[in-house]
Amino acid sequence: MEMIQFHPTLLGTPTNNYGLISEAVRGEGGILKNAQGVRFMDDYHPLGSLAPRDITSRAIFEQHQQCYIDIRQVRGFKQRFPGIYQQAQRYCSDDYSQGYLPVTVGAHYTMGGIKTDLAGRTNLPHFYCIGEASNTNFHGANRLASNSLLEAIVMGQHCAAVINQQPSRPLVDPQPSLVQIPKISEAVLKPLQAESEAILGIERHGACMTGYLTRLHQALEQAEHITLTQLTPTLWQRYVRVKMLEIICEAALHRTESRGAHYRLDKPKMQTALQQIDIEIVKGEDMHAQHIKRTRENQTVLPGR
Ligand SMILES: Cc1cc2nc3c(=O)[nH]c(=O)nc-3n(C[C@H](O)[C@H](O)[C@H](O)COP(=O)(O)OP(=O)(O)OC[C@H]3O[C@@H](n4cnc5c(N)ncnc54)[C@H](O)[C@@H]3O)c2cc1C
Structure with missing residues (x-):
């Protein structure tokens, strides 16, 4: 449960944020800068603004000041990222008009969870677990973007197949727990x-x-x-x-x-x-x-x- 991924770029400030800014924005040329306009990511990783999530989140956290994505080099931002555009217009219009999106880090995904096999079986009979509550080793110590979608499809199918093979059991009256x-x-x-x-x-x-x-x-x-x-x-x-x-x-x-x-x-x-x-x-x-x-x-x- 110690493996908790923080997303580096929520739109907004540590106290007010308005959804995620996809990594695709940096993939299309957006550059992380601090409030002084410094491209600080170049000091942290050879890939600069395209560094892995954990490194980017830590770098932003260590700035101890508001950070931004400079989107002036992103062509057709409004058409390519209409959802982010709408949020930015609504909540951060001053920064957006200058070509900047304010960003902050946020808790995003838990890689730990209840240990299961690849069909979602736990060590308790008839108790299955898939998705973010489970630990299947899919994600290791650092989940890649969008792997939960893959996990949902693969694990959902496997788990359902195993449950469907089980004979149905008669319902028993639940006994009140003494815990x-x-x-x-x-x-x-x-x-x-x-x-x-x-x-x-x-x-x-x-x-x-x-x-x-x-x-x-x-x-x-x-x-x-x-x-x-x-x-x-x-x-x-x-x-x-x-x-x-x-x-x-x-x-x-x-x-x-x-x-x-x-x-x-x-x-x-x-x-x-x-x-x-x-x-x-x-x-x-x-x-x-x-x-x-x-x-x-x-x-x-x-x-x-
Ligand atoms: C802001 C954000 C953006 C993300 N973007 C992406 C992305 O782009 N791509 C990607 O692959 N992943 C993304 N993720 C991760 C992904 O959303 C989650 O990993 C995924 O939704 C986990 O699915 P889940 O079914 O395990 O849990 P959840 O989606 O959290 O579903 C759990 C459900 O259980 C219900 N529930 C809780 N307690 C009870 C109870 N006691 N009784 C009954 N029901 C209960 C909840 O209401 C909820 O509906 C994102 C996560 C966040 C937070």
Whole structure:
């Protein structure tokens, strides 16, 4: 769950944004510049404004100022990118009239998820998972643009085929679960959420994550525990949010390297020893996350076809 991709170019500012600016805009000649007009991407990657997403997002983040795409060299922008044009006219018309689109980075895709095989089977019988909630190894540590569309088509077909082969089962009366869930208040959730961007965002640091994880554990442990039947949707969502932050933080702490979308200031290098390792989070009996490491399995993308 530490592998969270940030898209480099949302249209707008960190506080107000209005949709994605496709990488095709830079492919057609758009150039990233900071507020001083500097083409900063040339300092980060030989491909400049066409560098991979993780490098571009980090470079924009490290400018600590508003950045822009200079679109003055993009021919026929209005006709080729009508959706972006409309948004820019509507929300950023002053910048657009000068030939610039203001950009900011934003959370975009989670490559981690529930471990499945290539038919979406999990380790629980009759429980399948595909799409962004699943971890199929399709995307590695750094998803390429539009691969989720490919994944939806391939996995959807495989998973449906497997489910359709299963004999139908009689319905059984569900038994109420005895699991107890922490009742998280808004006052506890808000500061944890507010901190999450700085601690689990584009640049992470081991010491900061350690302190943050302690605060997450405290929130979960010190809360009153209630049964599932006592839960409201709001209480469930608050619990799930803290739980997700805990799982992401655990995984990010245990991956003591930087790889793809996961970047640690205190461990900036890739470690070959971790190349073939999946860091997995499993749920203990007390509903607290524990991590395990296991060797990544090679999967055949289209078995038997
Ligand atoms: C701004 C943006 C732009 C993107 N652009 C592209 C792109 O150009 N190309 C590309 O390939 N990918 C793109 N992606 C990624 C792609 O959209 C996602 O990877 C994809 O939608 C994931 O599909 P999914 O079915 O797994 O999840 P989702 O599309 O998120 O679907 C999950 C569904 O489950 C529903 N749901 C949630 N909880 C419950 C519940 N408890 N009960 C019932 N239903 C529930 C939700 O309402 C939702 O409809 C983009 C993502 C973002 C955020």
